[in-house]
Each structure stands twice: as C-alpha cells, then as structure tokens.
Amino acid sequence: MSVHDITYDVRMARWEPDAQNRLRDAALTLFADGGYERTTVAEIARTAGVTERTFFRHFADKREVLFDGQARLQDAFVGAVTAADGDAAPMTVVATALDAAAALFPPERRAFARQRAGIVAANPGLQERELLKLATLTDAMADAFRRRGLAEPTASLTAHTAVVVFHVAFAQWISPDEQRSFADLCRSATEDLRTVTAS
C-alpha cells in the first residue's frame, strides 16, 4: 500500500458521510420533480456528483434511499422494550419505546420527512412498502413483549398500540405548519388513545 493509497482512504472516509447526504438530497429532489419510477440511480449519482459505485456503497437500490432508516427505527423500539424494567406496566414500556423512536426524529429531520412522505404518497408500490415496514415493526414489537412474558393477544395489542401512536403522531409531525416535537406529539396521542379506549 503506497502513501498515496493511505491519503486516498483518509480522504474517502472523511468525505463519505457527505456523499450519503448529497445522494439522499439529490434522490429526493429527483423523485419529487421527475417521479420516483422514472428516476435512475445513474441520475441520482450524477446529480450528487459521485459515481454509481459510490451510490451502491451507501444504498442497495433507489428504494433504500427512502427506507434505510427502518433497521434503526426497529432497533430503537425493540431495544427500549427489551431494556425496560421487567415489572414495568405495558404502557410505561410503550412510552419508553416511543421516546426512543422519537429521538430519531429531531426537528432538523422534519423537512426531509415531509418531502419523503409526499413521494411515498404518490406511488402505490412505495405505500405498500411503508405499510409492510410498519407491519414488520409491529411483529418485532409483539415478539419483544412476548419475551417479557406478556401472553397473546395482550402482546400483539400492546405492540399495535405503540405502532398506532407512532403512525398517527408521525402524520401530525409532518403536517404543514406543525411545530410541536415528535416526542410531544407521541405523548399527546398516547393520552388521546387512553381517553378513546376508556370512553
């Protein structure tokens, strides 16, 4: 390995996170302007000023630009359920899991989330992928609640409760003019759900 190679690697390492963000920005702009179906990986890479090979170092395909947060979201949810006190009430665990998930959606991610939601809403295949993501998350949460000793159907109902609150609060968070934080919206939706089910 030459000195040149080492210098190159260091530069790449420093430059890569920026490439990922530029690829994501380029993809979202192209999806929004020209349509998701018609946009190619070659165009995304060209617009971001990188090679296609660099694109594929960051994303498996163009759909993954929109869905690469799934693993982190699921880890946050399931990790919080697994780490919670063994004798914590189901809704206490749900609240902890929602806080962990909300930490992935700071204010600076709201603009991206809004743009992404518009692209997903315009494409039936992406909508189905989004629903599958939430169903997979619900199944993983139900597993985690069963591992805590909850029986069925309580484990599934608790998992669904967490994901429904997340889903409804998320729709609010990305709605036009909404200013409240994602964590606040989750807490507020949880209270509303309690009121509904007690009615």
Place this chain on the structure above:
Amino acid sequence: MSVHDITYDVRMARWEPDAQNRLRDAALTLFADGGYERTTVAEIARTAGVTERTFFRHFADKREVLFDGQARLQDAFVGAVTAADGDAAPMTVVATALDAAAALFPPERRAFARQRAGIVAANPGLQERELLKLATLTDAMADAFRRRGLAEPTASLTAHTAVVVFHVAFAQWISPDEQRSFADLCRSATEDLRTVTAS
C-alpha cells in the same frame, strides 16, 4: 326476448351462486397445492367445471377470489359508524362496528378463512395487498368518525383501535383449535386493549 332466453336467465340466476362457490373452492385448493403465482384462471375455471367467461362474471382476476370481501367488510364497518347515535361514546361505536363486521364471519366461514390466510402468508404480494386492505379500511373509518364530529388525531386513533381489535381477533379466530366466535374474540380483545392502555 324468447321463452328460451327467460328460462336460461332463471336457470343462470339459480346456478350462479353455486358457480361462485365452486370457483372459490377450486381456486383455494389450486393456490394451496400448486402455489398462487402458478395457478391460472383457466385452471380454476376448468377445476370448477365452468368457462373462463363465467369466472370473469364473478371475479375481476384471480387475486379477487381472495379479496372480494373487502367492500362488504368496509360497508359493514363504516355503515355501523354512520348509523350509530350521534352522542354515543367512541368505544361504543367501535363495539357496534365490530359486531357488524363479526356478522360477516360466521362459524362456517372459518375453514375458508384459515385456508385463505395460509395462501396469503405464503406470498409477499398478497401480504402487501392484505395490509393495504386494512389501511384503506382504517382511512374509511377515520373519515366516518370525522363526519361524526371527532377531531384529529382522535378520529384516526379511534379508527385504528377498531381495526387493530379486528386484526388481532381475526388472527385468533383462524388459529388452530380456536372455538370461540369472532364476535366473542372481538369483545375479549377490546377488553384486553382497554386494560393495556389503562396500565
């Protein structure tokens, strides 16, 4: 119109429901045995002893054999919400809607529902279609609750509550050896959900 035509129409009218049931039975057997993807409409019609034209009088395509109950299910749910007393509490309306939906799943439908669920579970495309069906149902229910004057996010949370109970109770209803009625399972899951959210 000749006497022959009238006789023919009367015979058709009497015979058609039987054709529909035979087509459904044939389709489910073929989907289960040879796989959903590989089964053709021609095979389904041949196995049921009818023409392809008769198949298309009953179903738009082979997928509709599995999903033609969606409209009736949605009508039952939304109709119950619309017909409920204006001042009934959200969960009272949810219970009425679940009773209306449960009426579509009498004991004699359980064998079909179990066989259908196995086919859907084996095919990712059908699973996505099933999730889309539930999401569409949830949206229609949220609309109906907004028409009753519920604000957001309460309307969406109430709609999700009804569909989650339906979804979880349905999974129990079709599980092996389950004997309880669908209506009983809905009532029991509703109580469990109340306990979870109050915890």
